[in-house]
Amino acid sequence: MKAPSLATTKWRNEAQLTENATILEDLIAEKCDQDEFTPRIAQVKGKIMSEQTVTAEASASRLEAFTRAFNRGRQHWRTRQHLLDTDDLTPGELASITDVATEAKKILKAGDAPLSVLHTRTIATAFYENSTRTRSSFELAARRLGATLLNLDVASSSVVKGETIIDTSKTLLSMGVQALIQRHSASGSARQMARELGDRLHLINAGDGWNAHPTQALLDYFTMSEVRGSLNGAKIAIVGDLKHSRVARSNIRLLTRCGAMVHTAGPPTLTPIDLGKMGVIVHSKVEPAIENADFVMVLRIQLERQKQGLIPSIGEYRRLYRIDSARMRLAKPEARVLHPGPMNRDVEISDELAECSEKSLITTQVTNGVAVRMAVLYLLLGE
Amino acid sequence: MTLVQGMLLKNVLLIDPSRQLEYQGDLRVQGNTIVEEGKSLSSQSNEDLIDGTGMWVVPGLIDMHTHMRDLGQRDKEDLHSGTKAAAAGGFTTVIAMANTEPPLDGGAIFAMYLQRIRERAVVDVLPVACVTKGMRGEELTNMVELSEAGAIAFSDDGVTIQNMAVLRRALEYVQLTGKLIISHAEDQDMVEGGVINEGFVSTRMGLPGRPAAAEAIAVARELELVRMTNSPYHFTHLSTARAVELIRQAKRDGLPVTADATPHHLSLSTDAIVEFDTHLKMNPPLRDEQDKQAIIAGLIDGTIDAIATDHAPHTRLDKSGMFAECPVGIIGLETAFAISSKALLNKLGRLKFFALFTINPARILDLPEPSLQRNSPASFAVIDPERIWTYDPLEGFSRSRNTPYAREQFKGKVVMTVHKGNRVYEDSAFKERRERVGTHEG
Incomplete structure (x- = not known):
């Protein structure tokens, strides 16, 4: 356990050392009096070496905690092949994501060097639909764990030349990829792909159409749990375009199972029929949904919904559904606001609320996204 | 396909909706004609004797709605494979829809399709021609020319004519x-x-929905045009309770309207759609349970006149696409009887049930009524009502396999189909039995 961790921390300290040495060398060059500085150089070097030891030890203990969390969680994940949605996660699986992600977050915060726990694994990402943050987040998570990462460039890939996405996946499989992180605009694409691939590869759904985006829901869950502990009995409002939102669906499936009271609010034209049967309380007005809420999750509104005739204007949408500090006063005093990004500032969320560090969890969500994805990848692929 | 020189079917239940008649008896065929029916016919030396104890014989079934494809879509189905599948389902007449590739919207392509039918089909194929050129819902086709060439009816099936003036x-x-x-x-x-269908299932799966009201709205406004023009009009593959109710009222009002429904809409509802199985994607979509019950009720009270399959073959590759993107439809010829009888036979009784596949579509389309009467064409199906069987589309005749009924167990099976004196289908177990008994008696 110790040996690899020292090896990984070495990278960072060597860089520091090199930097300090360069500064010293510059000073030497200026003074042109090497003798005077030689003892000083030795002094600085010594100091760095002792700091290095302390850093390495802290870093090693973080890695150890991370690995211990993984070892506790792996029994729950042993039978899991794919992560397609949140509806079939067992309580044990869910708890171990939180457990491992908590340790992963400490590693990220400390800025430790990349680990090597997945150094034997090859992970591919295939995003058939545009994405910046989810893809980057997965990419960072995979690199932090030491996996070999292959980013399929869909725009210039054979998909454009007419290959089916199933063939693309089979090609990746034949190249020895062990996990595929996929996003596609068709609802059900992850499940259909998983059915094709069976147990030959781990499929991680990074978003399929309007259906599911499990890692987003998991990072939202993790973020809210950090604030409140258990979400049992928490009132969580989800506000916006519910009809077209995979984030909403995966969150609803997960949060209702955790005992949260989920309330939705959105224009009737953007609220899918019978949404209440998913176990939520449906409102068309925003006020009753956020009243006394512990958390308010704001969904992104696609600006083209206006052209589709689903909302009369962005102005009216803003007036009726934008979450701002005034509306947040309806929620509990300690209530927090989340947004999966990317935000349309001053459309679905006010700029000042997004910037308000006491209320907004938005930047935490982004950091937690990497930690949660590290946990998911480690638990699915770790040995 | 073998021409039956002479055949005597003994001890079968003859079911003939054209005469509202069913009785235990025998049926004699010579060449392409039924020459005799009755009780205790004596065997002649120049004919095959088939002991049909326990079997039913019904006039050749008619399917008012199939997609035989061919032309530019022979990888999905052609007129040979499609009609072989029809024969295996007991059908001796199928109506072929006009949304082929290219569509049947002009005299030349229609003539070419008829030529393909003559060359390839093993049962009667009566093609429909398009209502509008390119099925674009704008300009009418040369309807008279197409009718004279042999179009059985007109339809832009697959799309709805959206412009009421057109x-x-x-x-x-x-x-x-x-x-x-x-x-x-x-x-x-x-x-x-x-x-x-738009409902909880579409919400849960995050799929765009087709509201049931879309069907009722179209039926309602089209009925007003029928009221206005008094032209005969047929609604195919009804799927919603409201549409059934609108047509029930229209019939009460005396409008010249008729309707059919598919075996899948009377046996499956949206609840059957699990896990993005593309074999459950059809158009119109499966609807709610109460819609399904309304279709069944409509068939029982005569609001819906016929059962038609909407046999819609697609290749494995077509259907392996993503649910939201892949083409709609399922094959249905080989399972139509079994699925429908499970839902309806006991409720309707045999004569009314088989009317849905024989005299009713014949009357709607102004075709001679299929019959087992002496001098009728020798087109009929032999059914083993007790046979328990498991459907395997891989063993079917259609070129495509897109069906949600794979591995489903059914009771009652078509075991032989004769079309104008040609044995166009025979179940292997039935054949074995026939030959064994035949040898024994011969």
Whole structure:
């Protein structure tokens, strides 16, 4: 356990050392009096070496905690092949994501060097639909764990030349990829792909159409749990375009199972029929949904919904559904606001609320996204 | 396919809806004609003797709605494979829809299709011609020319004529032909790219929905045009309770309207759609349980006149696409009887049940009524009502396998189909039995 961790921390300290040495060398060059500085150089070097030891030890203990969390969680994940949605996660699986992600977050915060726990694994990402943050987040998570990462460039890939996405996946499989992180605009694409691939590869759904985006829901869950502990009995409002939102669906499936009271609010034209049967309380007005809420999750509104005739204007949408500090006063005093990004500032969320560090969890969500994805990848692929 | 020189079917239950008659008896065929029916016919030396104890014999079934493909889509189905599948389902007449590739919207392509039918088909194929050129819902086809060439009816099936002025002209002009228009009624604006019925299932799966109201709206406005023009009009593959109710009322009002429904809409509902199985994606989509019950009720009270399969073959590759993107439809010829009888036979009784597949579509389309009477064409199906069997589309005759009924167990199976004296289908177990008994007696 110790040996690899020292090896990984070495990278960072060597860089520091090199930097300090360069500064010293510059000073030497200026003074042109090497003798005077030689003892000083030795002094600085010594100091760095002792700091290095302390850093390495802290870093090693973080890695150890991370690995211990993984070892506790792996029994729950042993039978899991794919992560397609949140509806079939067992309580044990869910708890171990939180457990491992908590340790992963400490590693990220400390800025430790990349680990090597997945150094034997090859992970591919295939995003058939545009994405910046989810893809980057997965990419960072995979690199932090030491996996070999292959980013399929869909725009210039054979998909454009007419290959089916199933063939693309089979090609990746034949190249020895062990996990595929996929996003596609068709609802059900992850499940259909998983059915094709069976147990030959781990499929991680990074978003399929309007259906599911499990890692987003998991990072939202993790973020809210950090604030409140258990979400049992928490009132969580989800506000916006519910009809077209995979984030909403995966969150609803997960949060209702955790005992949260989920309330939705959105224009009737953007609220899918019978949404209440998913176990939520449906409102068309925003006020009753956020009243006394512990958390308010704001969904992104696609600006083209206006052209589709689903909302009369962005102005009216803003007036009726934008979450701002005034509306947040309806929620509990300690209530927090989340947004999966990317935000349309001053459309679905006010700029000042997004910037308000006491209320907004938005930047935490982004950091937690990497930690949660590290946990998911480690638990699915770790040995 | 072998021409039956002479055949005597002994001890079968003859079921003949054209005469409202069923009785235990024998049926004699010579060449392409039924020459004798009755009790205790004596065997002659120049004919095959088939002991049909326990079997039913019904006049050759008619399917008012199939997609035989061919032309540019022979990888999905051609007129040989499609009609072989029809024969295996007991059908000796199928109506072929006009949305081929290219569509049957002009004299030349229609003539070419007829030529393909003559060359390839093993049962009667009566093609429909398009109502509008390119099925674009704008300009009428040369309806009279197409009718004279042999179009059995007109339809832009697959899409709905959205412009009521165009449909009005079609209903007026079609009177020159004496043929009827078959409507796929679903408001296209309301459909908006939907892929399954709009309801909890579409919400749960995050799929765009097709509202049931889209069908009722189209049926309602089209009925007003029928009221206005008094032209005969047929609604195909009804799927919603409201549409059934609208047609029930229209019939009460005396409008010249008829309707059919598919075996899948009377046996499956949206609850059957699990896990994005593309074999459950059809158009119109599966609807709610109460819609399914309304279809069954409509068939029982005569609001819906016929069962038609909407046999819609697609290749494995077509159907392996993503649910939201892949083409709609399922094959249905080989399972139509079994699925429908499970839902309806006990409720309707045999004569009424088989009327849905024989005399009712014949009357709608102005075809001779299929019959087992002496001097009728020797076109009939032999059914083993007790046979328990498991459907395996891989063993079927259709070139495509897109069906949600794979591995389903059924009771009652078509075991032999004779078309104008040709044995166009025979179940292997039945054949074995026939030959064994035949040898024994011969």
